[in-house]
Amino acid sequence: MLTLTNVHKIYNEGKSNEVVAVHDVNMVVYKGEMVALMGPSGSGKSTILNLIGGLTPATKGTIKIDGVDTNGLSNEEMTNLRRDRIGYIFQHFNLLDFLTAEQNVVLPLLIQGIPNYEAKRKADMLLRELGLGSRIEHYPNELSGGQEQRVAIARSLITTPAIILGDEPTGDLDQASAYEVMSMFRRINREQGQTLLLVTHSEEIGALCDRIIRIDEGTIVETGLEEN
Amino acid sequence: MLTLTNVHKIYNEGKSNEVVAVHDVNMVVYKGEMVALMGPSGSGKSTILNLIGGLTPATKGTIKIDGVDTNGLSNEEMTNLRRDRIGYIFQHFNLLDFLTAEQNVVLPLLIQGIPNYEAKRKADMLLRELGLGSRIEHYPNELSGGQEQRVAIARSLITTPAIILGDEPTGDLDQASAYEVMSMFRRINREQGQTLLLVTHSEEIGALCDRIIRIDEGTIVETGLEEN
């Protein structure tokens, strides 16, 4: 499903402010798995998600999504891949603050050409399921941190993407809400076979996944496959 | 130190989209305490911090900081109180993205009229203590989420304010880094008598505080004083 082979990401390569964000990364996420990615602050977790999602180019190494080398794709092909097969929950949500919660969530469907009424119906259902039924018309600055996060989660799920990349998707939620979101993730993982790679700082959330990949100072230190 | 008496905050009062964010809030934080504020997503925690910090006006009720009713202050007096006596760590940091980590942290000192070299010295010391020695010249978009959070923490501490209001100050940190930040908070609390009110979703972080105030659906359900 997702394979990273010998991946490196270096910012400002060769300059005085060069930073090796990740190096020698070899990682696999199998189709239909729900995997946690954990590690200290600054260890490279968001970088790995950004590399997989094609939001930043790798300095070295190969990234394959469903066997397709993302380096070999044109800009348009990568954009289509992201639009149709990947759902992304950003660490700070990246909602559009001039759109309501509902409008933020329907956007990926409108981009796919789904009619407005159908997109709205799906968005409202998801938002209600996440406890935001009374916040559908609110703008991001009229929402609490955890409410914004749930809007971002809804937006990532609405196109039922094959792969969901979540960067601390429960970071702003209390424990009860976090568990509700995790059981929602587990349900779509079981019922629709969606693959999830979730960055988290919480061992409890990690324990709810099939395995935990651990990263430290830019490289993988545990794959969680050793126990099998 | 901090008293809230019969505080209410209603958004869009009287309109169809009226939201009661908090109501009937009675709360005290004593001088020199380190108190946690916990509750479900959307229950009113950020609202309470915003009310105390004067970032939003209360619809009803009284807020006193060191015996001074903040409602009776002029805009200028409130601004001075915020500048000199309150440190604020926002839920999403609110760093200025056109300033480096160091520049973001020196800003409150420059506003107080401290000379640049002295402010820089203090900022670098704090950033190093928080593990960001190698990130001093980085801009916010060149930092990881947890690194940004630590810059926000440094910025809130640099003026050694009497009161620190932290909105999930360890939310983007791994457990080890979170504990380091909490022991830093505990140290300044013990050594300098600073008062801290910290919103958190983590019971472990709450347990490191003197007591936990719990909020649910906009009103206080536990003060943590009952056990004494």
Ligand SMILES: Nc1ncnc2c1ncn2[C@@H]1O[C@H](COP(=O)(O)OP(=O)(O)OP(=O)(O)O)[C@@H](O)[C@H]1O
């Ligand atoms: N400008 C606004 N207009 C309308 N409603 C608002 C506005 N700002 C906040 N709210 C509502 O007030 C309630 C309390 O919000 P608040 O941000 O205080 O919650 P919180 O406890 O900090 O939540 P979280 O843990 O998710 O950060 C929420 O239901 C939110 O939707």
Ligand SMILES: Nc1ncnc2c1ncn2[C@@H]1O[C@H](COP(=O)(O)OP(=O)(O)OP(=O)(O)O)[C@@H](O)[C@H]1O
């Ligand atoms: N544009 C950039 N230029 C230079 N360095 C960068 C840039 N973006 C990220 N970094 C650095 O790369 C490293 C990895 O960052 P990344 O955001 O992947 O960490 P993370 O594991 O997600 O951390 P956190 O848990 O704090 O979110 C960090 O040390 C960060 O400072």
Ligand SMILES: [Mg+2]
């Ligand atoms: Mg990150």
Ligand SMILES: [Mg+2]
């Ligand atoms: Mg909040």
